[in-house]
Amino acid sequence: MMKKKIFSIMLGLAALTLVVSCSDDDNGPSNDPTCSDGIMNGDETGIDCGGSCTPCSEEPAETEDLEGEVTENTELDASIAYNLTGAYVVKSGSTLTIPAGTTIKAAGGTAAFIGVERGATININGTASAPVVMTSGAANPAQGDWGGLVIAGDAPTNKGTDVTTEVGDLTYGGANAADNSGSITYLRVEYTGATFSNDKEFNGVSLFGVGSGTKFENVQSYMGGDDGIEFFGGSVDGINLVSIGSGDDSIDFADGWTGNGTNWYIADGAKAGIEGSNNGDDGDATPVTTTTLTNITVVGPVAEGALFFKEGGGSFTIDNFYVSGADLGINVKDTDVEANARIDADDLMISNIQFADTPSEFAATNYAGTNLDFYTEGVATGAGNGAAAPDWAAGWTTGLSNSAPSSQQNLAGEATGDVELDANIEYILTSGFVVKEGGSLTIPAGTMIKATGGTAAFIGVERGATININGTAAAPVVMTSGVENPAPGDWGGLVIAGDAPTNKGVDVTTEVGDLTYGGANAEDNSGSITYLRVEYTGATFSNDKEFNGVSLFGVGSGTTFENVQSYMGGDDGIEFFGGSVDGVNLVSIGSGDDSIDFADGWTGNGTNWYIKDGAKAGIEGSNNGDDGDATPVTTTTLTNITVVGPVSEGALFFKEGGGSFTVENFYTEGIDLGINVKDTDVEANARIDADNLAITTIEFASPATGFEATNYAGANTDFYTEGDATGAGNKGGEPEWASGWAIGFN
Template structure:
């Protein structure tokens, strides 16, 4: 059976996209695009030799060997599920803003073989990010990036890389493996054993023809960046929170390092060595470093001069919070000999925040003047993050917004941070006794369909503290968002309903209902919910905001549902009052209440819903269930198109008092099913009273369907302002809503 192995666009001058497929039996198969194929009938099973590219914004699987020139697409999110190797003669180009998420531990890594090339074309505003796909990412989740070149090393004419099992080394000092600029590597360092593990970026015999600038290793399990011989120079490098050494060079590396910012590493800030088996191997490691900052804690010193060391010239070296300046093992005779011969020269070295001043260990030689202290700026700002690291890095004080994934259960008090970018990857549930506080301006982007939603269980609380200028936004994380991309917000309380003493919520499977009319589930103010309504089936789907038995102690104000797949906002019993609510372009009803809701609604603006503007009912199984839905509504606008009427009085209806109701572009005023005896009986008994109702732009004026009773005076027409401006968006909706004029 054939399957799509790689569905990546190769951009040529003619803008033609060439897609390649290969057979499962082909050992040189191209990286996989597993599914989500557009522009054709391909399903990812049999492409017949011609495949269409994956739809923009959808996940694309990467693994296998690249044997021709390939360009990724930054509008797609890539999933690295195995090794991806750029073979001799081929190239991989990764444009600015591309994100690659890896799974699989040691089996997931990207490598460039000798003769292959990689072009990482990130920018300060849009770096390329290679990270973990785990919900709770951690150091060591995947391998890292490995590049192998043909430049000299001192471990033999050629050698096999510690990870990736690729040949490296040779005699081509100016070998060109491509260009790497503005790359962030996160949660790398998967480990085979205690002596064999990936680094964030491993450079094996890489030549000086290669460009290496603006690279960060963040939270790696082993070394952040390591040079194994070669001649490549590294500029503007950042290593943050490495599990071993931060930046390491060895095996005859003969390069230049400029502007390195190192912080939080577990072992050495910089580890520089010659050869682990022979400290005098040639060519000897020869490093010229300048403008370097090392910020502790660092367990093995700002510099570990190791395994013969080498010829190091280091200038403008700023060290902060590190007690040990230079470490040299007492048993390392070759390193000691080089120190005696002035092979290590460190000028303009400044030590700051050191408990005991500069210190070194083990070296007992006579020459101890290899360090000349002076004033240093290090990578640019002393201990502070350098200006050139702003925006594209992570974990520094001037980094761009941090991305944090939300999932799991909250049992204590949790507060989010508006400066962080949040990804909702699955259910995020506030349990009994827990609370979730979301400050103004926070944005949460969701992926995962029905599995991604936020819920508050009975006894939990949520505090959404948006403002008119900075609402809290919960939206889709898709590149091209659409209704139904994710679930929505679900709140469950202990207030009465008419579906039993307690019940299980339609979505989220949480208990709700009870006897506490004034139950307090928190406060929701200035919240915008976008592209909600993920569906399980035709009878079970999320709303934008679902309120199950929520009590009157809860604050609910200034909430918009925008482009939801099902109802915008729905009350399932409870006693909570909803003020300043907006529902725009809902795929079903705009605002819905049922199951004995006994609340007040003020200032509701509804536009563009597919079905009812307001659907009000008592109980779908028993129209006479108690407590009966009792709603007091005022200052309401409904703007069509609305297919099931401005008001759908349904399933027993209830006791509704509605005043100042403005309806525009809707021909059907009230819908009542002819088979709904309980609703009809209530209409006859004046249970529905609508005063100051104004209809405009309606072809037939106010219309009632299906109901054939004698009482037709429950609507008293008059002049209305509705939610504030008649059919127009109200002034209180300005700024924090979308989709309104």
Template sequence: MKKNYLKLLTLAATTALVMSCSKDDGPASTANDGIQNGDETGIDCGGSTGVVCSQNNVLSGKLSNDITLDPSIEYSLTGALIIEDQGSLTIPAGTVIKATGSTSSYIAVAQGGKIFINGTADNPVVMTSGAANPTAGDWGGLVVCGKAPTNLGATATSEVGDLTYGGTLANDNSGSIRYLRIEYTGATFNSSKEFNGLSLFGVGSGTTVEYVQSYNGGDDGIEFFGGTVNGRYLVSTNSGDDSIDFADGWTGTGEFWYISGGAKAGIEGSNNGDNGNATPVTQATLKNISIVGPVTEGALYYKEGGGSFNLDNVYISGVDLGVKVKSTDAEAAARIEANALTMTNVQFSNVAEGFAYTDYNGSNQNFIQEGSAIGAGNGAAAPDWTAGWTRGLDNSGTTTEKLNGEVSGNVTLDASIAYELTGAYVVKDGGKLTIPAGTTIKATGGTSAYIAVAQGGQIFINGSASKPVVMTSGAAIPAAGDWGGLVLCGKAPTNVGATATSEVADLTYGGTLVDDSSGSIEYLRVEYTGATFNSSKEFNGVSLFGVGAGTTFQYVQSYNGGDDGIEFFGGTVNGKYLVSVNSGDDSIDFADGWAGNGDFWYIAGGAKAGIEGSNNGDNGAATPMTTTTLSNISIVGPVTEGALYFKEGGGKFTIDNLYTHGVNLGVKVKSTDTHAAARIEANDLKITNVQFDAPATGLTKTDYSGDNQAFFTEGTTSGAGNGADAPDWAAGWTVGL
């Protein structure tokens, strides 16, 4: 876990961004190095000073320098992260930040600080709750404080975050926010202090705010407190109070706003809560707005003096009140009478029973002019520009499709679709299944849910380090054994006969085609596999039956599987950059005459053997014999059946650069396994450069009691790359490391 595990750039020694360690009992650092309440043995954040942050990707503290996050890392926001004067935080497309600290968890930009959120339509930045069952109000939100004018005095203090805002710099620049989704915000301090999704305090027009969604917030979705910043392509969905709010002398333009499901007002526009005539007066130009009810306080609540508002092309659906004005709000009434509020091309559609255009009862009843409108683009329907990066809308890219049945032609999945695996999904002879980077498949069918490739079929899993393909459980609370797993059956040789039948999926495998190709698998994570048929039939995470050397199999993780993580049943396929974490049986297993090689394997937390290597369970002398070369392997215990279980005749194994940590048995060999013993005596098992690090109490390097005790040679090794620590090549696409 070094620099490329957490690519925070240009971190100087005075940086106060805290990436807190999970250990909360360590002393606070006394060095001016940005460490707080943790040890200093974690990740090198980079920069000329080589300042050490933490191993847990945790965000909190104060930032006074320039930091760029890494989109391949999922960050935990455990407290307030404040970007101070002269500091900047850059968040690339695809970055996910999960908050866990309730009211103490928020991100704030102080005056002089800057934030650059560089999401895209295909890859938004997401700030969300880290709770197992997220709900509105789980955390604070995003707060930006600038130096632009408000009508609250020369400066003011933000109601959340306690930061100064306001001033005289109309074009002040707090950075750029594009394609951001904020979820489950609105943590409550008290009855008068609640976070919004996005709060903009005195933010200047030099700041870009566009393509932002607030989803399921506990208070307002997006709120402008004075300032001059413009807001374009904004979405507020299911806010607990008003959807989009502006006040305190905001002087800006809002264009393309899509609002749905808010509890109170669609838009609340105010001048000043203490003085409706305060200056500068709120001046808002709003264009292309859709407000989809029901709402309880009007599509527009013109409040606390209102201001000078010009609205055009406004589509309002499902409301019982168009414009709300309090009967006691004399300043707001005066402005309506002075034609300071004008609304043109307003279309009321699907109005609720008892609908009223307005409850304002003054003389001027002509401030609303009806007409044909399309609002934010599609009337009440989600506009096209929201597709893909938003959530909870009818075109948010969250379309769900069920997978089951057979693939006999060429099928390519779509990463923007959420797939539900409800049964067996089998790629037949001649079929090709392509799964692009970022695709997620959630299984709901228990033992009947698995993906299999039959002989002659091919699968192409084209994940990437930042966007792996994920096959996981669809259960609300996932657990090992929730579903089957991935099964590949090829035509390469095994020692279980000319052909055989896979123990799960009942597919034929084996043959004579050493270079047979079942496709290509790169950057795949399988989770919660291992559904049980009976005591002798359980799925593994990935099962490779007679798969040939023409198949690419690399960068694959099994996580929390109920049986073995990854298993090779004969065949000639090679396995590189493999990870097995928390398997319910062996971590990586091979047998039945496998004749492939393994390179860079990282194994941790398996219940039984780290690696189980066998020849044949019925005949330890069967041919072709299991023959393999394994290089650069880390096995992190505890294990109950050895770092290596040389079993059922074993085979011819050459292993180099093997690192073990926390094991109490290095190599296990059953005393009754005469075929395995014969191979050891014939020097068919050779292990060079093996390191037994941090051995468990009572370490036995091998329980083999034969004459040849020189089949392993100890040395200092790095294993899969970093010894017991997760290797650099596993960063971003794996979990649980």
């Protein structure tokens, strides 16, 4: 049965072409070399033999020209090859339906475009496997070969009503926000953007005052000469949009657009990834452009950044924004008073923006106004796969293969949900990155994080959040300096806050990172940290506060903390501030202060600690610097400990009330035990006298000149017993359990 085709000017049979023909035999796909999966190679009609073709045959089929006006409901035919030879306009009251697999080739240059009048509808019914394609008919297609698709609706714009489209001379704009111009799904437009006049060019798809009753999903502009897709007012949403290779902006919206956007993938545009504005004549015109954009990827380079906020801007909320090879831009001119005022008023809010593969001149945003808090960095997936092609774009888009996954991504801001990093990506820590309460951060084996943000760069885990560092002996997770010549203090470190008891109280603020910690849950779980190495930490947070390599504030016993090394930290290597978490297989080498420190009522235990080349104490153990008798009292059993000197304050500094310590199998090399209890530290002295410090089987190897086992001058000198010790496993040598993932032993 023939489909009805009625055009008031022209729809002619222009030529014959050869297409695939299928027999009724169910013999499977053809073995003819010109066939592949039942479709003739090079066939532009898109006829699918359905997987049951006999050898390909040839028979005549129609090629039809499209030009003129559609004045009645009309449906095209996917088996016909259409040539767009001029303007083809769907008139008010009529509907044009284009079925899946239809291809329309434009041969009319500047004059060739498809228009849909206000009051008309267009239904483009493509599918992922058979999109509708509107493209150039030139032998060597290029940007600007033809116009594009122009749709005019009756929804509000701030340009007024009964306005004329800047291309195509259609009338648009009205009072019906829910206006329906049809359904556009799985459409690809290619090589659009012909010059309409000296200052006006077609976009790939232009939507003028198109209402929210219209469906606009799974649409791509490819190699357009001007903007890829543009919304001129209206309220239609744009879902699953792709713009590749635009000669101007990739996706543009203006004139009071109040729709929303979800899943936009943009790459290789000449100017802005997204250009968002209100009104070029009056930045405060109403309705004001207002939108929420979610899951956005922009892959550069782009000359005007990922987002150009101009001509009054509007009220934009953007979440999950992935930017690769470009900065955010913004680029608001000083003369754009309304746009600047909106940023200052927090009308532009961007959360979870992540920068990847940033250029050397990267500066996040070019905005020079007073409000620089309008964007918050985080971990983003963008349109689905970061810079790589999203899964939802498979099968119907083109030109996305040049956008490989990013090799480098920035880490900064916040993680508010469940975030997992990728071991194939090198992460650049540019400032603080905090896992928020209720969120989780998972870091797989082999992941590398390099810090370039100096004092401001640290990784924090809030109370109620979790971090899972899943390194292995063969592939540890490494957090290190990103500077060319790394040194202690290049960046902060890892700070974890938990809900376990401390003798500092509850709801206390960490001395670095400003996180809240401390509670009543001794079994609190902050996650699992295994096979982690932190390097060159210890940046100065304030005049009297420095980061440690790893700081654990009120971390509970439900947390796993095993096989962790601090290497060349500027302050302490690893420190426990209260809490009850155990520390198993810990290494601290080259710390600028104490190597491993615990205080504030820590009640966890330690097994297999290897310490070397620290500046001050090998281990510093205390109770509370303000009240040596504060409860809970620091109480621990340490087993299998090695401290290799020299260190200025001995293998163990027992201070500020000390606590109740039992230390077994303690190997020291080149140093004394220390202890170094001050006469004024009444509580610490009392605890030693009461045998709350008991060290069994301690060995002193290669003692220094003038060696004295301990510097303690109190009444009880029987708190330690010498003997043969293996320490962390291999006396002063590298223990077997540290092989492969820890460094700096020789």
